[in-house]
Amino acid sequence: MTTPIHEKTASVLVIEPSGALRQLIIVTIKKIGFNNVTGVADIKDALGVMEADPVDWIITSILKDDKINSLHLLPIIASKPILKNTRISFFIDESEEDYVLPAYEQGLFCHFSKPFNKDSLFEGFTGHFKKYEELGWDDTKFSAHHIFNQLRDKKSFDMQEKLAMSLLNIYPGDLSTMLELAVAQIGKGRR
Helix, strand or coil, rough: CCCCHHCCCCCCCCCCCCHHHHHHHHHHHHHHCCCCCEEEHHHHHHHHHHHHHCCCCEEEECCCCCCHHHHHHHHHHHHHHHHHCEEEEEEHHHHHHHHHHHHHHHCCEEEEECCCHHHHHHHHHHCCCHHHHHHCCCHHHHHHHHHHHHHHHHCCCCHHHHHHHHHHHHHCHHHHHHHHHHHHHHHHCCC
């Protein structure tokens, strides 16, 4: 069983090839209250760490040029019963935007923007935690929040409408989801 991330006793695994960036992420994660944070350079090392001790939250860049990248990691995590509740977050840059929605379809928890510096990284994490708390620490609502942002940015109103309708089956009467549905329907009417 995984530890809820908001309890901050959760174990965190940072995957980042750049030692300097990896250390910056680790220091920032510790600054927001996590103590059990490990860093590795690549997915292969991460799989070795998880084989010995499952983790609660993985934070990584997409690493799209690596033979085994973070997009490969999502189905691997989903296929292992002991890791099925592990949350995965990606750092993405503008050139990787097309990978985001498919990653959410495979179980991505949330994503953060690149490039970042010490201050923007801290603000990004604290902002995410604030929104996560507003959503009652609900993983589904939190991931949906990120997906809706992506869909709105891409003006994918059909997909936004379908997602909102699906979520209303799970959360009947949820005001934020009803608002997303209205935005999608207004957006569809403008085409």
